[in-house]
Amino acid sequence: MEDSGILPQNSSRPGGSQATFRPRQSGISLGLKLLSLGPLLILILLIAVVSLITPAFLKPVNLGNILAQTAVIAVVAMGQQLVILTRGIDLSVGSNLALATVIGGLVYQQVDSSIVVITAMLVAGTAVGAVNGVVFVYGRLPHPFIITLASLSICRGLALALAPGHTTMRGMPDAVTAIGGGTTLGVPNSFFVVGMFGLLFLILTKSMVCGRWIYAVGGSPSAARSMGIPVRGILLSTYIISGFCAGLGSVLLAGRTAAASPIYGNLLELDTIAAVIIGGASFLGGRGHLGHALIGAVLIGVIRNALNLLGVDVFFQMIAIGLVIVIAVEADVLRNHLEARARVLQSASAR
Numbered sequence: 049m050e051d052s053g054i055l056p057q058n059s060s061r062p063g064g065s066q067a068t069f070r071p072r073q074s075g076i077s078l079g080l081k082l083l084s085l086g087p088l089l090i091l092i093l094l095i096a097v098v099s100l101i102t103p104a105f106l107k108p109v110n111l112g113n114i115l116a117q118t119a120v121i122a123v124v125a126m127g128q129q130l131v132i133l134t135r136g137i138d139l140s141v142g143s144n145l146a147l148a149t150v151i152g153g154l155v156y157q158q159v160d161s162s163i164v165v166i167t168a169m170l171v172a173g174t175a176v177g178a179v180n181g182v183v184f185v186y187g188r189l190p191h192p193f194i195i196t197l198a199s200l201s202i203c204r205g206l207a208l209a210l211a212p213g214h215t216t217m218r219g220m221p222d223a224v225t226a227i228g229g230g231t232t233l234g235v236p237n238s239f240f241v242v243g244m245f246g247l248l249f250l251i252l253t254k255s256m257v258c259g260r261w262i263y264a265v266g267g268s269p270s271a272a273r274s275m276g277i278p279v280r281g282i283l284l285s286t287y288i289i290s291g292f293c294a295g296l297g298s299v300l301l302a303g304r305t306a307a308a309s310p311i312y313g314n315l316l317e318l319d320t321i322a323a324v325i326i327g328g329a330s331f332l333g334g335r336g337h338l339g340h341a342l343i344g345a346v347l348i349g350v351i352r353n354a355l356n357l358l359g360v361d362v363f364f365q366m367i368a369i370g371l372v373i374v375i376a377v378e379a380d381v382l383r384n385h386l387e388a389r390a391r392v393l394q395s396a397s398a399r
């Protein structure tokens with residue numbers, strides 16, 4: 049009698065469980081898809097709303113300004129994303145960019161050569177990134193926050209000290225101004241630079257072994273080390289690339305303004321971190337898509353441009369970006385919760 053009472057109960061559970069698991073799984077899967085498309089949907093909705101409020105927003109001149117202003121954030125955000133993929137952070141990118149422009153301006157005062165000036169800015173940015181990586185990896189610091197925060201202060205101080213009169217230096221070679229401030233068929237040349245390097249980064253992260261290693265190191269450094277992945281080398285390379293991207297951003301910004309200044313790049317680190325997190329990357333590492341990070345950069349550019357057109361004070365623009373970061377982080381928390389629930393339901397339904 050006891051067996052006959054137990055068997056029907058056990059035999060009915062699998063069917064009932066699967067019936068309840070299926071709608072839960074479909075609901076969670078839908079939630080994950082919406083979160084993954086969230087940045088793009090928000091961007092489309094924001095453009096639609098702003099274009100209705102301010103018709104000047106969709107004018108070709110204004111759209112070109114958005115692309116030009118977003119280019120620096122987008123380029124530097126590419127390097128920032130690689131760092132965040134490995135559970136790190138680079139707070140020095142803004143000051144690094146400022147220092148690179150100052151070095152480029154000083155070189156231009158001595159040598160009127162576009163190649164030399166561009167090389168100087170790229171090398172300066174890459175060198176700072178290399179120092180960050182070496183100190184973090186081989187200095188065995190608990191977190192890159194420490195060294196990159198120190199570099200933020202050091203680079204800004206060096207930029208101010210090296211700039212004549214501690215102020216802006218006017219003038220840049222023609223090629224630099226053409227790259228950063230010129231247009232081709234009405235489209236800013238800086239947009240093409242972003243597209244070219246975006247394609248290279250996409251190939252790196254999706255088609256090359258070292259790109260897969262970056263995701264593996266971010267997902268679980270100990271597991272990556274046990275699989276023979278050179279964790280230290282991967283970590284070092286991400287900070288070097290981040291520094292290079294800051295140097296490239298300095299070329300675009302110096303070209304757009306035809307000047308070098310020690311105050312450039314102020315709060316750029318927050319903009320790039322916001323772009324990456326808005327794009328769906330996680331501070332826990334191992335997750336993030338380059339295309340989404342670029343969407344995040346464009347989203348920040350659109351918000352800034354819209355607020356400028358509406359005459360909103362710059363201080364409130366900073367508040368708006370901060371609120372966007374909070375929403376993006378909360379979306380990341382929700383995404384982690386839904387993914388954990390999805391794994392539990394999948395393992396339960398497989399039994």
